[in-house]
Amino acid sequence: MQRITVLSALVAGAAFSAILAAQQGQARPPLPDAQKVKDNLWVITQSTPGPDFTGGNTGIFVTDTGVVVVDTKLSGYGPSILDKIKKITDKPVTTIINTHTHGDHTGSNEAFPATVDFVAQENTKANMAKMPAFAGEKAQFLPKRTYKDRMTVGSGKNEIDLYYFGPGHTNGDSWVVYKSLRVLQTGDMFAWRDAPTIDRGNGGSGVEYPKTLAKAIAGIKDVDIVIPGHSPVTTPKDLQEYQKFMAEWIAAVEAANKAGKSADEAATSIDLTAKYPGYKKERYKTAIDAVYAELKK
C-alpha cells in the first residue's frame, strides 16, 4: 500500500514536472540560433505549423540604443529568444513590434519587461486586447504605441518604417521596413507559397488580399531582401510572384463561387501548383471556406 502511494507520488511528480517544463518552454522544439540577414539585422527562423512549430519568423534588429524584436513566436519562447539575442549583443530589448495579433507572433511578449516599447497597428492592438493571453495582468504586454497607416520607429540608420496597406491575413498587418538595410519583413501577409490564412474573425479578407499586396509592393520602394512570415528569407521578386498568385487564386475562387461550385468542388478543381513552381495547395480548402463566407455577406 505504502509502496503504491510512493509510486503514485512519483508519477504525479513526474507529470507535474512535465507540465512545468512545457509551461517553461522546455518541452517545446528548440529554436535555431539567429541567422544574419544583413549587418545588424538577424532572424530567428521557423517555422510552418506542424510538430516542430515554434511560431513565425522573429526579426532581431540591433540598434545603437537597444534591440528591436519583431514578433515573439509562441508563448514559452521568451527565455530562448533572449538567449539567442545574448549570443549577438549585450544590449537590452527596448522595442517589440508585433506584425499582427496571432499567438505565434505575440505569444512571448510577456517574457519581456513591461517597460519595453510595444508597437503595433491600431487594429492589431484591438484584436490582441480580445485575447485571453492578454487579459488582466497580461494587458501590460499589449502594444502601447499604435498607428493607423504609417509610423516611423527610431531614426537615422536605426529607422524602421511601419506601413498598413489594408486587410488580408487580418485587419492589422504591419509591413516592417528596415530602411537603411533595404529589408522588408512581411509578417503573415506573405507567410508561405500556398493559399494564406484568412482570419475573418480578426477582420481578414480574401477579396482584398491581392489588392493589399499590390499596394504594399507599390508603396514600399528600395528593398532587396524580404523576410516572410513563416518561410526562409527571400527577395522582392518572390513577393511580387505571391501577389500574382493571390490575384489569380482569388479570381478562380470567385469564379467557382459564381458558377455555383461548392467549396469542396472549388478546392478540388482549382490548382495553381503547375503554374507556380514550389507552391503547394495544402491550404486551399480552409482559405476557400473563408472566401466563400466572405462572398456570402
Ligand SMILES: [Zn+2]
Ligand atoms: Zn498569423
